[in-house]
Amino acid sequence: MATVEDKTIPPTAIEEKSSSSAFSPTDDANSLDAGVNVSGHKQELQRNFGLLSLIGLGITSGTVWITLGGAINVAIYNGGPPGVIYEFIAAWVFCCFVAASIAELASAIPSAGGGMSSLGARAPATPESEGDAENEGTVYHWATVTAGRYGRSCGWFAGWWNCLAWLLGFASTLQFLGVQTVSMYAVMHDGFVTQQWHVFVTYVIYCWIVVLIGLYMNRSLPSIQMIGGFTVIAGVFISIIVCAVMPHVNDRAYASNFSVWGDWQNQTGYSSSGLAFLLGMLNGAFSVGTPDLTSHLAEEVPHPSFNIPKAILAQYIIGPITGFFYLLAILYGISDFDAVLESRYPFPLAEIYRQVAGTKAGSVGLLFLAFLPTFIASIGCLITSSRVVWTLARDRAMPFSRFFSHIDTSQHNPFRAIVLCGVFATVLGCIYVGSTTAFSAFVGSFVILSTLSYVTAILPHLLSKRRNVVPGWFWMEGVTGFIVNGISCAFILVFVVIFCFPFSLPVDAASMNYASLITGGLSLFVLAFWFVRQGTYVGPKQVVLDAHVLAKDAI
Secondary structure, three states: OOHHHHOOOOOOOOOOOOHHHHOOOOOOOOHHHHHHHOOOOOOOOOOOHHHHHHHHHHHHHHHHHHHHHHHEEEEEEEEHHHHHHHHHHHHHHHHHHHHHHHHHHHHOOHHHHHHHOOOOOOOOOOOOOOOOOOOOHHHHHHHHHOOOHHHHHHHHHHHHHHHHHHHHHHHHHHHHHHHHHHHHHHHOOOOOOOOOHHHHHHHHHHHHHHHHHHHHOOOHHHHHHHHHHHHHHHHHHHHHHHHHHHHHHHHHOOOHHHHHHOOOOOOOOOOOOOHHHHHHHHHHHHOOOOHHHHHHHHHHHHHHHHHHHHHHHHHHHHHHHHHHHHHHHHHHHHHHHHHHHHHOOOOOHHHHHHHHOOOOHHHHHHHHHHHHHHHHHHHHHHHHHHHHHHHHHHHHOOOOOOHOOOEEEEOOOOHHHHHHHHHHHHHHHHHHHOOOHHHHHHHHOHHHHHHHHOOOOOOOHHHHOOOOOOOOOOOOHHHHHHHHHHHHHHHHHHHHHHHHOOOOOOOOOOOOOOOOHHOOOOOOHHHHHHHHHOOOOOOOEEEOOOHEEEEEHOO
């Protein structure tokens, strides 16, 4: 019996339009039982997610307001409170261009009937015609298609950069959980002195709790993410109200309008305030979140061409807007910035809430409002990172690909890929015990690695004059698409360099920015592994399928 793989066409063959370039139902009647999706793979994952749960995943895993608060002790050096605000807004605006470019590719790949490129032109997708057809829906696949004849190598690097970014992002979220928990305990115990191993122990405990949830609660994940979305929105509104009201209740003065909006303080050591501003945008970009987050569930949501762009839009409206108002609330509520910068708590919001609430119980209560969505966000990060690992393994881009590409038939998830993510995060957590600087160097590379993966897909899309992709439900017509893609690429290429600059001057071993070293080292590994695997690397496949040969649950 012929397999689906025997009938697929590599996406690098963009210009081949012969009748043999599409998988046809007449090729093999037995393929009707294969249950394939438009990437040419058997449909193995269940579509448990809907639009609301997908949006919940996006805004929960983004946790913009919590990330802003958790990094304020670093961001404050790049211009003081005005720098934090304006740098966040600037990063948000530019990230919206990147998000629009990603949403366009996520909508076009997958698209109606599987017409993902010039391989058999199809009309743009609509929600009605989408037919639930989907593929990996990842940056990895997009780069393979947009880059044409160079798609195989571009897809390899895009996939690995994106995979490494998400593995580091998962570790970063776990570290947030660790410092939040230790800080809550420290707030209630005045004599408690936090140690790095305290954070590590909680980090590992949460890691494997999250892994167990990912392994054995697959059907409940959509509901969990919907709850997460509620906790993010409810938590930020409650926090804003408390931070706005409690200083008045406690008869404490608010910060002045000038100190929040106009008192620019460049404490980076750089003579140029403009450079300090650009460096500060890294904190804003890290807080805004990654636009490809929801796209990795393309095989677990109906109508992905329609629903994923809507989820990205919701993520980039709800998260940053609530984050902006939360930022104003805490900046007006802080009465002693020096105490925040010199706090004994590993999580800076602990000191901010202590000042705002005025009581230990109130501080812990507010911290718990940040903890709960962060915990659910860690589940979302695990879901995403495990799906990226599984996707690469499915196309033989990972070591032990056959083992990690396995889908557990009882749990209906990439069981082994999930465990691998847990092991990776645990090993990375061990670095935290030895050196927080080294750990920060790894997780700090998240933004650079993820944006590099985006530009590997968007830049070829732009250079090919946007011809290699058939429009999906969301498509930027005419010159608009070129402008948005062009701004996205320019922003990424410029800021990848800027984000490698030291955070402040003078530089020593502890304050050095090692992002360039980590990114370069990981990229060399990816390059070396490319030479090892290029002979057997399959890459994403592409098929033009008629509706009646799609997986039964894809109609």
